[in-house]
Amino acid sequence: MNLKNTLGVVIGSFVAASSMGALAQGQGAVEVEAFGKRYMTDSSSDMSNGNLLGGSVGYYLTDDVSLGLSYGEYHDIRSENGTGNKNIKGNLAGLDATYHFGGQDEALRPYVSAGVAHQNISNVPARTGRDHSTFANVGTGVKYFFNDNFYARAGLDGMYNIDANQTEWAAGMGVGMNFGGGSKPAPAPAPVAAPEPMPEPVAQVEEPMEMVRVELDVKFDFDKAQVKQESYGDIKSLADFMNQYPQTTTTVEGHTDSKGSDAYNQKLSEQRANAVRAVLVNQYGVPAERVNAAGYGESRPVADNATDAGRAINRRVEAEVEAQIKQ
Incomplete structure (x- = not known):
């Protein structure tokens, strides 16, 4: 040869x-x-x-x-x-x-x-x-x-x-x-105790309403879209809240740091959002029509992309859910 x-x-x-x-x-x-x-x-x-x-x-x-x-x-x-x-x-x-x-x-x-x-x-x-x-x-x-x-x-x-x-x-x-390779499948998350049910308020005439909210912030490794094992507990807490209040909906929003092209980061942010949505729907039973996913690439940083620590904070998926309950 x-x-x-x-x-x-x-x-x-x-x-x-x-x-x-x-x-x-x-x-x-x-x-x-x-x-x-x-x-x-x-x-x-x-x-x-x-x-x-x-x-x-x-x-x-x-x-x-x-x-x-x-x-x-x-x-x-x-x-x-x-x-x-x-x-x-x-x-x-x-x-x-x-x-x-x-x-x-x-x-x-x-x-x-x-x-x-x-x-x-x-x-x-x-x-x-x-x-x-x-x-x-x-x-x-x-x-x-x-x-x-x-x-x-x-x-x-x-x-x-x-x-x-x-x-x-x-x-x-x-x-x-x-x-051709890939990361090993993440082990099944350890069971997380269900939150204690909220006590039913005593019925009152024209009772005032209170707004309650749950926020989610999942971090990702560089150039990865796999949900890390330590994030499953936080995702389950969001799922429990949504299952407790079936009228709620949410949008999970994916973000990246500034490394890479705009087009590549846009796709990566969408993959991260869809990965968290899949855990909510497939693993914790939130109906698919109540969870949307959106990617924003590198356009919405919350920390300085000039440092490693700042970029680590920007590699994230965020979500929040609000519900009204009686006081």
């Missing part, structure tokens, strides 16, 4: 990935990457340093552990002995397991890796034909996720040539896409 075909496979994988609906890192995700490495040969091998260009595909066995296959082709390597300055060609195919530190929601994820590789090169100094070598590899580096799907990587690999009993190095960078 030449370099053109290798890059074609990687680019094709990126295009296919971008057309899929469920994109997220985590267990079950597939990861494709294009990389370039600087290959630093052992000084006793009589070869110059060169470049390794290629791609890889991996699968996340857990949220933190992935298993990947890689393939790259060597460029710009030449022999450095008395036989002449020959152009050395070949390829390297590898299988590596990678452990990622940090959580799925963190942008910066350091990693360590270990695996094996097979090298196939020609025109090796002082040898004839092609040279086949087996490597044991270890590596470390860091990935930066621009969002759940796209990342850049920088790393350093130590490569021990078992057949030649020598150690070589490869330092490189890559860009990749991560798709």
Whole structure:
């Protein structure tokens, strides 16, 4: 497989990935990457340093552990002995397991890796034909996720040539896409005790009325629309109030911080509002016709979007319900 075909496979994988609906890192995700490495040969091998260009595909066995296959082709390597300055060609195919530190929601994820590789090169100094070598590899580096799907990587690999009993190095960078995974389903919320029924007021002639109100404020993680487990109790309190006063209706309003485009944030705010509406209707039994959902994107901040703390407050869904009762 030449370099053109290798890059074609990687680019094709990126295009296919971008057309899929469920994109997220985590267990079950597939990861494709294009990389370039600087290959630093052992000084006793009589070869110059060169470049390794290629791609890889991996699968996340857990949220933190992935298993990947890689393939790259060597460029710009030449022999450095008395036989002449020959152009050395070949390829390297590898299988590596990678452990990622940090959580799925963190942008910066350091990693360590270990695996094996097979090298196939020609025109090796002082040898004839092609040279086949087996490597044991270890590596470390860091990935930066621009969002759940796209990342850049920088790393350093130590490569021990078992057949030649020598150690070589490869330092490189890559860009990749991560798709097909998703967050694990949230565990069922712990049962919440129903509020004590309000005492019936003593009937009086022309009794004055009192307005009572329940407010809801659900916070979301960055670039997420999944309702967190700790928010279920507050949502249930709103549902209990609406079920107690069947004449009430509400609109759940979704909001985002200022990160991202207006169009993307508008869609994300609608997804957040619909996620809270689904919990009210499907899990706590509020009739669907009594709950509306609306998204306002980043247009209604309640805190400063210039700080992390302010953006966390703005990633929210709000709702309120009012009812009149007799005093």
